[in-house]
Amino acid sequence: MAVRYNPREIESKWQEKWAEDRLYEVTEDGSQPKWYALTMFPYTSGDLHIGHWYAMAPSDVHARFKRMQGYNVLHPMGFDAFGLPAENAAIKRGIHPYTWTMQNVENMRRQLKSIGAIYDWSREVITCLPEYYKWTQWFFLKLYEHDLAYRGKAPVNWCPQCRVVLANEQVIDGKCWRCDAEVVHRDLEQWLFRITRYADELKEHDGIDWPERIKIMQRNWVGRSEGADVSFSLDHPGVAEKDIRVFTTRPDTLFGVTFMVLAPEHPLVAKLTMPDRKAAIEEYIERSRRETDIERLSAEKEKDGAFTGAYVTNRVNGEKVPVWIADYVLLTYGTGAVMAVPAHDERDFAFAKKYNLPIRVVIAPPDWKGGELEQAYIEPGTMVNSAQFNGMPSEQGIKAVAEHLKKQGWGGPTVSYKLRDWLISRQRYWGAPIPMVYCDKCGIVPVLEKDLPVLLPEDAEFRPTGESPLQLNEKFVNTACPKCDGAARRETDTIDGFLCSCWYFLRYCSPHYDGGAFDPEKVKYWMPVDIYTGGAEHAVMHLFYARFFIKAIRDMGLVDFGEPFTKLFNQGIILAQRQKMSKSKGNVVTPDEYVNELGADTVRAYLMFIGPWDQGGEWDDSGIGGMSRWLNRVWNVVLDGYQARSGVALEGEKAQVDLRRFVHQTIRRVTGDMERLHFNTMISALMELTNYLLKVRESGNVAGSAWREAVDTLLLLLAPTAPHFTEELWQRTGHGYSIHNQPWPKWDEVLAREEEITLVVQVNGKLRDRLTVPASITEDEAKRLALESEKAKPHFAGKTIASVIYVQGRLVNVVVR
């Protein structure tokens, strides 16, 4: 009797039908509230693996749920299509990056369609197409126009394997985010975005519902710290600068400075180095330059450095202190120079010990007798050896010394950030060309808006030389200056792909609009995104850049909101062999064969059932058969027909109330779980309803109408999870097309209410008995029943009852002594 349904047949049938009817195409309909459900679009790597499905299927389920709840839902999909792998494929296999990328798009689009999501494919966006990157370039010009893009020389992160510079955020543990090669430093002229101008705003997440850990990561990345700027006077033969400035969070320790340390790359080092120190200094600089960040930043590494032979004067006490260089000082933070207070800083302490530099206590530990310190004392204390500040608590001293500096004109309170400007030049081919021109007469000139897009030439050399491939392309490089029409050269670097993903969610709102990057009216309707789901690995890259970008264009008046994503949710990572799936590790699991064999609906449901969505976990297909079995049980219980037994009127009445109660409780549970994205327990609830229906069918004790209500409800509640399966059953049970246009079921609190409860009887907190009692039972009655319980009685026989605790609807706890 039991039948196995044929997923392959019904899934392709309904996917075709939905596409034909444009069931999921959306317009800006004012009669319903809007809901923008965005899933991070995939990079066009070639294949969708099970991890992609884990990101996409549950978010589609939630979007479908919202749709049934009556929202006008935009749930778009597209492709992040610019990036290095395309170019590497070109180098390795001689395929043009465009060809490679578009082939991958084809394949991934097919895979994405097999999920059975409500993606509105008429809104698809592909970032590497000129109709898209024209506007990426346009935004670049806008940022330039508003002084948010500039060209600067800076020490940059260089990935020797990708042969490209990286933004700070793209360096993970001293390694390239894409290829894991160790990053080294180079000095290059590059284009940067002034993301630091938004540091204070980026560190706040007011009015948005984001995971705490992502907010903390972003806050740490901004790395705001309050302190003081201190100027040390410099009087060095042949050096124009008359001071060196440092940043410190501990101005209260200023009187304890016994030396100064500059970063090896600091521009003053060459000028300050005395002739007799030159050899040692140069050797040290050479050595630290050779080291990668990994070696250099290793916490274990001993503090070492070299003495320049120069001195500066600490203005507060007139002391001359020696100037050293050491690679524990970073050029890119603060001013690239620090005042060293060995008594109260662990690094300075280690350095002073190694080179026998004086250590002077200026913050007295609580029971300090004036002796030498065993280690740096970094806690607060009382200021000593600090002239007019002696006796002041150091916490107070921080402010007092900073104010003193300000009054004297030697510095003052200031704020420093860890965040650096966003470096966006890439010396590669497969990206949007930076729309800038260099003219001998006019200097740096932006390309005129009417001349966009600056097209990527099709014929380019893809051999990685470390220079931009476009540089070798004469036809591309040589152009006319937009200002004077004279001979000029194009910028040959391309834009970091992360700019493409800063605005794709705006493009989805009006993907074919050609009057601008987006239609302002449509963006006003859809934005901001109501729920954005994707991996947490983008915490300080994509998610950070996109927030900056939106704030920047808000200040240009292009949009009227400052946060693009109202709610953010990070799904967990699906692992294979305890590692994240990736092509390079060769551990990818493709969903295709599971889909072929068991159907997309089973795969969707299984992925959601394995655990809480934000948890992820090791991929293990041993339970997927169970999911398939369950759907088959639903298939059979729905289609096999139901026969109410005759002559069961009285008995049947209770069974019927019980069934309806169960159904309405299930609606309540499933709705709550859907709202909170608790998909695993949502599916458990539907399984319990199925099991209940199987028992009811056996007994035949309810009326046909109650049975139908139960079956219809089960299908409706299951529709977001198993869209093809439920569409088929909805039709076969005589309903109209489509189940996905049905309203989400509502529960009736009265029907869902329990009539009887299990009253637990405890003695001293230990379970002794369970009583079935009416839900309306009074406290006195409950206590009376508990004290009369045959099972509980022996446990308080001969003892004194100290108190009886009653918890409404749950238990009675008899406390005895």
Place this chain on the structure above:
RNA sequence: GCCGGGGUGGCGGAAUGGCAGACGCAGCGGACUUAAAAUCCGCCGGAGUGAUCCUUGUGGGUUCGAGUCCCUCCCCCGGCACCA
């Protein structure tokens, strides 16, 4: 080192401070079958004949009552890490 998240049966996991182990997987027993698969029914944390006792990483605490709250320590995952 610092900041998050986590540790519950053989496994994935469930549990507003109130019946620990829902739901599922695996396993075991049974029905159907010549047989197997599929399907269906039952059992399924540990000890004990039993009443009962033990059990949510460790040790302590708060509470009538703790997987849940507080403190100590151990382990796993993620992030940051010479940021002056």
